[in-house]
Amino acid sequence: MKKGFQVILILGLIGWVGLACRFSELTSGMMALLPSGTPTVTSLPSQSPTSQIKIDRTSIIQTVIVQFTQTAIAALNTSTPTSSVTPLPVATLTPSLPTPFLETPTPIFVSTYVPVSQPCYWAGFVADITYPDGSILQANQVYLKTWRVVNLGTCTWVPGDQLIFSQGDPMGAPDAVSLVAVPLPPGGIVDVSVYLRAPSYPGIYRANFRMRAMDGTIFGTGSQATGSLWSQIRVIPCCIPTPYGKADLDIKAFSISPLTTYYGMPVTATFTIKNKGDADAGAFTVVWLSGVNTRSRLPSPCTWAISSLAAGQNAGPYSCSMKYEKVGTYSTELIVDAEHQVPDSNPENNHQVISVKIIAH
Numbered sequence: 001m002k003k004g005f006q007v008i009l010i011l012g013l014i015g016w017v018g019l020a021c022r023f024s025e026l027t028s029g030m031m032a033l034l035p036s037g038t039p040t041v042t043s044l045p046s047q048s049p050t051s052q053i054k055i056d057r058t059s060i061i062q063t064v065i066v067q068f069t070q071t072a073i074a075a076l077n078t079s080t081p082t083s084s085v086t087p088l089p090v091a092t093l094t095p096s097l098p099t100p101f102l103e104t105p106t107p108i109f110v111s112t113y114v115p116v117s118q119p120c121y122w123a124g125f126v127a128d129i130t131y132p133d134g135s136i137l138q139a140n141q142v143y144l145k146t147w148r149v150v151n152l153g154t155c156t157w158v159p160g161d162q163l164i165f166s167q168g169d170p171m172g173a174p175d176a177v178s179l180v181a182v183p184l185p186p187g188g189i190v191d192v193s194v195y196l197r198a199p200s201y202p203g204i205y206r207a208n209f210r211m212r213a214m215d216g217t218i219f220g221t222g223s224q225a226t227g228s229l230w231s232q233i234r235v236i237p238c239c240i241p242t243p244y245g246k247a248d249l250d251i252k253a254f255s256i257s258p259l260t261t262y263y264g265m266p267v268t269a270t271f272t273i274k275n276k277g278d279a280d281a282g283a284f285t286v287v288w289l290s291g292v293n294t295r296s297r298l299p300s301p302c303t304w305a306i307s308s309l310a311a312g313q314n315a316g317p318y319s320c321s322m323k324y325e326k327v328g329t330y331s332t333e334l335i336v337d338a339e340h341q342v343p344d345s346n347p348e349n350n351h352q353v354i355s356v357k358i359i360a361h
Contacts, residue, residue: 121219122153123211125229129191133232137198140347141340142172144287145231146193153225157184159325160214163192166228169205172197174291179211195289195338198235206232246345248277249284249336251352252314256332260357266323267356269302271334272316275309277345283307284337290322290356291331324358331355 129146137143151157162176177194184190199205208228210220221227252274261267269288275281288302302320309315324330336350344350 119153119219119225120155121157121211121213121217122151122225123219123221123229124150124152125221125227126150126189130193131231131233133230134234136234136236138340139198139200139202139235139237141198142195142287142335142338143198143233144193144195144338146191147229148189148191149221149229150189151184151186153219154186155213156186157188157190158214159183162212163194163209163229164212164218166208166210168208168230169199171199171205171207171231171233173207173209176212192229195287196231198233202235202237204232204234206230246277247275247279247281247309247311247342248345248349249281249309249342250274250276250346250349251334251336253317254334254352254354256354256356259355260359262361263324263327263358266321268319268321269332269334269354270317270319272314272318273306273309273336274314275311278311280311281309281342281344284309284341285339286318286334286336287338288320289333289335290324291333324356327358327360329355329357 126148129148131137131143131145135143157180159178159180159182161179163179164176165173173194173196177192179192180190194209196207208230210218210228212218219225221229250273251271253272254269255271256267256269258267267290271286271288273286284306286304286306302322304318306315331353332355333351333353337344337347340347
């Protein structure tokens with residue numbers, strides 16, 4: 001815009017110069033009409049009558065041109081543009097070397113695991129629920145050992161699968177007890193129990209057990225399903241029996257009804273206990289065990305906790321019922337003071353066996 005404005009001023013200046021030239025030509029014409037010689041001009045009344053003005057046409061023209069030129073230059077120097085153009089920024093590029101790209105290698109893990117087929121029958125030990133290893137018991141004390149196990153195999157455990165004595169000190173262990181009362185699928189957990197009796201002499205004893213499926217498969221714990229569950233106890237001497245000042249717990253009456261029945265039908269045991277000794281008996285426990293075949297026992301829900309029994313007094317009658325799910329002959333056993341809590345003068349009369357026959361429909 002500033003350059004355009006300068007061009008316009010220059011063009012205007014040229015025009016003024018042309019006008020001045022025309023004015024010069026006009027002045028020359030007018031001067032030619034005047035008479036020759038030095039002209040005189042009569043002044044106004046206020047002026048001196050003798051004053052004369054000499055007219056120099058060249059001076060007049062120069063004066064006009066100079067005035068117009070100065071005016072144009074002043075306009076150029078003092079003019080302010082109405083708008084301006086902001087120059088675009090110029091980016092400065094600084095060359096730099098490219099950063100090398102280093103690829104981080106991805107680690108490759110090679111598995112050394114060799115898949116092994118999971119056994120159909122496989123047990124896992126979870127916990128000792130009763131009588132952990134090293135428990136101290138008195139000689140001939142009956143106790144209920146319970147393990148918590150999990151089915152790690154691919155096959156469901158069913159009633160008819162058994163816990164069997166495998167090796168060690170029998171401690172009165174049955175040949176087999178039921179492993180489960182209802183089907184246990186893979187991953188299921190169950191408590192398995194068996195009644196044992198501490199040996200008569202002090203020492204450390206251990207009984208080992210494994211499992212047997214209905215198809216005859218023997219299985220157990222451990223990575224190869226061949227390990228055992230066990231009960232390890234320490235036996236200490238029992239009290240020295242004396243004929244005087246002791247309680248004598250005796251099974252006064254014990255009966256089972258019916259003695260022969262169909263499988264799935266209830267069998268009821270009824271009994272009465274008497275303290276035949278000359279001292280009161282403190283707290284003690286009574287259990288009724290239902291046998292499997294002729295030598296084995298099943299953990300029984302028929303258990304009684306008796307707080308005390310005075311000398312010469314009776315306790316009972318008590319009764320309890322069970323159901324047998326298989327055909328066979330079962331030797332049931334009633335045990336008084338199963339935990340050996342009472343100093344008994346005659347522990348031989350604290351248990352009694354009655355057989356039950358189960359037949360098919």
